[in-house]
Amino acid sequence: MRKMTMPLLRREVLPIRTETDVVLVRQAVRRLTIEQGFGLVDQTKLITAASEIARNALDYGGGGEAQLESHLEGGKKGVRLIFEDKGPGITDIAQAMTDGFTSGGGLGHGLGGAKRLVEHFEITSTPGVGTRVVLARWK
Amino acid sequence: MDRIPILRMGSFLIVTIQVDMHDRLALALQDDLTSKIAQTEAKGVLIDISALEIVDSFIGRMLANISGMARILDAQTVVTGMQPAVAITLVELGLSLPGIRTALNVERGMELLRTSLASAGEPDAEDDDAAFEA
Amino acid sequence: MPDTLIVDLITRNESQLLIEWLKTIANAKATREDLIKPEDLRAQCADVLRRLVQGLASGSQNITDAAYVELRDVLDSVSRSRAQQGFSPGETATFVFSLKEPIFHTLRRELDKRPEVLANETWNATLLIDKMALHTMESFQRSREEVIRRQQDAMLELSTPVVKLWDGILALPLIGTLDSARTQIVMESLLQRVVTDGTDVVILDITGVPTVDTLVAQHLLKTVTAARLMGTDCIISGIRPQIAQTIVHLGVDLSAVITKSSLADAFKIALARRDLMVVKRKSAAAAAATTPTQSAH
Numbered sequence: 001m002r003k004m005t006m007p008l009l010r011r012e013v014l015p016i017r018t019e020t021d022v023v024l025v026r027q028a029v030r031r032l033t034i035e036q037g038f039g040l041v042d043q044t045k046l047i048t049a050a051s052e053i054a055r056n057a058l059d060y061g062g063g064g065e066a067q068l069e070s071h072l073e074g075g076k077k078g079v080r081l082i083f084e085d086k087g088p089g090i091t092d093i094a095q096a097m098t099d100g101f102t103s104g105g106g107l108g109h110g111l112g113g114a115k116r117l118v119e120h121f122e123i124t125s126t127p128g129v130g131t132r133v134v135l136a137r138w139k
Numbered sequence: 140m141d142r143i144p145i146l147r148m149g150s151f152l153i154v155t156i157q158v159d160m161h162d163r164l165a166l167a168l169q170d171d172l173t174s175k176i177a178q179t180e181a182k183g184v185l186i187d188i189s190a191l192e193i194v195d196s197f198i199g200r201m202l203a204n205i206s207g208m209a210r211i212l213d214a215q216t217v218v219t220g221m222q223p224a225v226a227i228t229l230v231e232l233g234l235s236l237p238g239i240r241t242a243l244n245v246e247r248g249m250e251l252l253r254t255s256l257a258s259a260g261e262p263d264a265e266d267d268d269a270a271f272e273a
Numbered sequence: 274m275p276d277t278l279i280v281d282l283i284t285r286n287e288s289q290l291l292i293e294w295l296k297t298i299a300n301a302k303a304t305r306e307d308l309i310k311p312e313d314l315r316a317q318c319a320d321v322l323r324r325l326v327q328g329l330a331s332g333s334q335n336i337t338d339a340a341y342v343e344l345r346d347v348l349d350s351v352s353r354s355r356a357q358q359g360f361s362p363g364e365t366a367t368f369v370f371s372l373k374e375p376i377f378h379t380l381r382r383e384l385d386k387r388p389e390v391l392a393n394e395t396w397n398a399t400l401l402i403d404k405m406a407l408h409t410m411e412s413f414q415r416s417r418e419e420v421i422r423r424q425q426d427a428m429l430e431l432s433t434p435v436v437k438l439w440d441g442i443l444a445l446p447l448i449g450t451l452d453s454a455r456t457q458i459v460m461e462s463l464l465q466r467v468v469t470d471g472t473d474v475v476i477l478d479i480t481g482v483p484t485v486d487t488l489v490a491q492h493l494l495k496t497v498t499a500a501r502l503m504g505t506d507c508i509i510s511g512i513r514p515q516i517a518q519t520i521v522h523l524g525v526d527l528s529a530v531i532t533k534s535s536l537a538d539a540f541k542i543a544l545a546r547r548d549l550m551v552v553k554r555k556s557a558a559a560a561a562a563t564t565p566t567q568s569a570h
Binding site for chain 2: 019020022023026027030040041043044045047048051052055110112113114116117
């Protein structure tokens with residue numbers, strides 16, 4: 001997967017401490033994707049993925065932070081989102097990724113789903129230290 | 140805290156979600172609807188999401204929960220107006236919301252509810268066409 | 274000292290360089306007045322020069338440094354517009370390379386008494402412009418690929434027309450291979466039509482799809498699921514016996530989807546779904562009694 005390198009156009013850092021913050025993250029990602037000229041479906045996919053991960057940071061990670069970046073690389077526009085929390089971390093990432101959804105049950109962290117919605121997905125997690133998830137989509 | 144208004148039309152309850160809900164608001168809606176269904180002995184619940192631009196797994200679960208609880212209380216649920224981008228995203232997320240009936244818009248949703256109630260042998264579902272806040 | 278020398282020279286001679294640059298481009302017959310107006314070309318060159326000066330002012334002559342971000346941006350946008358307008362790669366490269374001549378002239382003018390410095394600075398200038406040209410060409414290449422991709426998408430859209438068979442009934446004859454990129458486009462245009470037309474039933478006809486493997490089946494299922502989430506039913510038609518076999522062998526679960534071998538059968542079901550039926554006329558007088566009826570509910 002192509003890594004996002006400079007140049008960075010814009011960077012916004014938002015706290016994830018309350019559920020209103022999750023709404024604000026969604027709105028901020030919407031703004032960024034519109035600015036970068038994403039089509040409606042691509043906007044929706046990225047915002048939904050961001051919502052899943054932000055909520056995870058809040059519910060499982062005890063709160064954290066979202067860094068929202070817009071990039072222009074070789075004429076291609078992209079949006080990169082980094083979610084970090086200092087929560088208990090995920091012991092078995094592979095399992096968390098496959099813990100898919102059951103529409104009624106609601107098991108799992110929604111990671112597998114979020115991964116399918118983006119073009120670049122990275123997750124690092126250390127039990128007892130925290131979790132970091134990176135999501136990115138290009139126009 | 141604002142609550143989402145629930146309208147009543149005969150033995151149907153209608154909810155139009157027009158805001159980007161935070162989780163607490165969604166849970167409040169779940170509770171409100173469940174008590175209203177029991178209170179009014181409603182036979183049908185219509186949830187219009189035509190204004191919702193984002194439906195993530197939380198909202199998906201909320202809809203599934205409402206549908207499940209309504210069924211236990213002997214009411215049918217129809218979700219109407221899902222936007223194409225939302226439908227495409229939900230499919231990619233892996234949420235197919237089985238057991239939840241859907242319709243293109245409120246009009247068809249109401250028709251669907253009326254039809255299934257009529258076939259279930261319920262007496263005519265609406266007293267009148269006026270809707271008021273439940 | 275040597276590093277600030279070239280900065281100084283170019284900054285002081287910016288307007289003269291601009292004039293000479295444009296002249297060099299013209300001499301190389303790369304102006305293409307049919308594709309770009311002279312004043313726009315002038316503005317492009319002026320922009321590039323200005324940002325080059327900006328970058329040089331940082332003391333670095335490495336255009337991948339942060340100080341050159343604006344220069345890279347303007348070169349990218351020049352490449353993109355030229356790729357879209359149909360400039361040839363040669364014309365685009367000439368645009369950048371033509372900057373060498375004016376800069377060499379300026380260097381020679383100012384440094385004719387210092388041959389070693391002149392040699393150094395000429396070499397630096399060549400390196401700099403070569404890197405700018407490389408960057409521009411890479412960007413141009415990417416933009417060309419993007420243009421081609423967009424044209425392919427447009428062709429895909431044309432090749433998957435959504436047809437309205439009746440009020441509330443849409444048909445989508447899929448022809449050719451069904452990959453994920455295509456499925457995306459198909460889904461989006463189909464679902465948009467579903468909303469605007471107020472559709473109850475969609476018929477996906479796969480007569481023209483040569484092979485159905487797991488991926489194709491998955492793509493079909495995604496489309497069906499999305500339509501269903503919106504409240505529309507889907508019928509898949511055009512299933513040939515071999516395809517039916519393949520699907521069973523693959524273990525794909527199509528039990529939730531109605532499938533029919535012919536579009537005609539699918540259409541009949543769709544009509545029934547909407548409480549419609551087609552009745553043969555008996556005579557002019559009986560016509561009124563036998564036109565498609567919608568039974569009351």
